[in-house]
Amino acid sequence: MLEIKNISKNYPDFQLKNISFTVEKEDYYVLLGASGTGKSLLLEIISGITAPDSGNIFLDGNDITYKKTQDRKIVLVFNDRVLFPHLTVFDNIAFPLRYRKKRHTEIKEKVTELANLVEIEHLLYRKPGTLSGGESQRVALARVLAAQPKCLLLDEPLSNIDTQLRYDLRGLLRKINRHGQTIIHVTHDYEEAISLANKIAVLEDGKIIQYGTPENIFLYPKSEFIAKFIGVKNFFRGKLLSSDNSHALRLFETSGLEFYVLSAEDEGEGFLLVSAENVIISNAAIESSSRNMFKAKVIDVFPAKMGMEIVTDMGIKMTSIVSHESVKKLDLKKGREIWVSFKASAAKFIKL
């Protein structure tokens, strides 16, 4: 539906080089990259606020590279929302509706509908200056949806928002996407990317260095940068089971294995992340505070940036990073049978 082709733009301090990717209708496309990689600039170019030096943008097969920003139907939510401070929340949301010469009752109806969707009905007559970060992000979303964009662009929409509110907002973004809204979202937060995206592109140094599904990117990082940036070796898709008590241990099911985890999330599909530094290897079953312990076989040993990386097979692959001393002491080598354990609190569940 939206095709970005060889977009380049030079600025004195950074540049975008030959960016190409394709977004299909109803995609939730996340551009993941460290700050300063030109992600915001890329969104400005796609939305028509800034012109590229070269390259083309196609929407439904039409070249829109030099089309006016007003006529593109690709609308950007700026990182700092940019709500109009002199207008009420109602008038902010109504802003894109008014130029279409809609009738007053129609506008009111539409604004109310959008306010309901983003759950801010009680804020309609406030001024933006009095809203919290989460509230203004909801208003900005309602306003952008009022413009009925073919593609919605979000620039770090969840930064500067408290953790709990961030979870709620993620839910809202998912809901908007499931209503059929195509979204491109840029972020530096891999958790955000995992929990929202159906496709991810990783940007480094003004270039896209890998695209694919979240599983693809995280399990098979194509470059050291991605591996380091993402920093997660043990990454499993599965299901968190229900629990009566959110403070108790929960069970996470993946490929026939069950792990104990600590999570306050609702039951359902998601990813489990276990950092390799927290995976303990021992010669025998040990009594410890680790709730997860499995018999496994070493299938690979190689040097990591710090220490050694031990890849084990316990039905699924689990990687551990240990010191050179431990490798010697435990005589870790290919084919050796060992025990692998990690604490329930060392496993992080990210809901889909």
Next chain:
Amino acid sequence: MMKNFNTLYLIFAILSGLILLFIIAPLLGMFFLTSGKDIIETVKDTEVTDSIWLTIRTSMLGTLLFSVGVVPLAYVLSRKKFYSRKLIIGILNLPVVIPHTAAGIALLGVLSRDTISGSIAEKLGFSFINSSAGIMLAMAFVSLPYLLTAAIDGFNAVPVRFEKAAMNLGASHFRTFFTITLPLAWRPIFSGLIMMWARGMSEFGAVIIIAYHPMTTPVMIFERFNSYGLQYARPVAIIFIVICLILFIVLRFFSRNKIDARN
């Protein structure tokens, strides 16, 4: 340390007090030196009231007419960073630094009957010389920089992101200007309008060269002082000052209310 600090403030307070006195003393003195009877008689003098009304009206009309051009000009100078921008701003501010009688002479050079604009006006049945049209131009010539500067500051204070966002949401550039930029820059522009209006009303030098008659109040104060003396000039000055003060206080009050409604 603390003691030094206090001494500093003490000295500065005394100096500030002197400055304040310098402004207030002549004004208050004028009120004390004028009898109520003189003021009442002057208020009844239609020559005086006509003149005050002429001054207020002409300056206001000039401010409003010229704002139609000055505000857009300020917007362009704020948004477009072209090469000669600073030079243009400098030229537009010239009337502030040149002597106003000189400004009047310069203006006369393009408005008198033997010039192109003068002869066009004559064909249309009026003249700039000794007319309220000429007074208006003289007032605008010297007071326009106040509006321009305030409006440029006002537009500079509106982040371009607001305009980008509005246009990206589908608004035309025109609609963006009138619904986003202008309202957000309104406060400084409004004080610029008041400044231009006030400066226009108080103008003497440029006005007296273009038009001795009809007589604006500053010219009348000068004329009465010259022909009859201080005692006759004072009541006119007092009435003019009081009316101007009332107008400004009322306007300030309204503009403040409007802004406070924002948040």
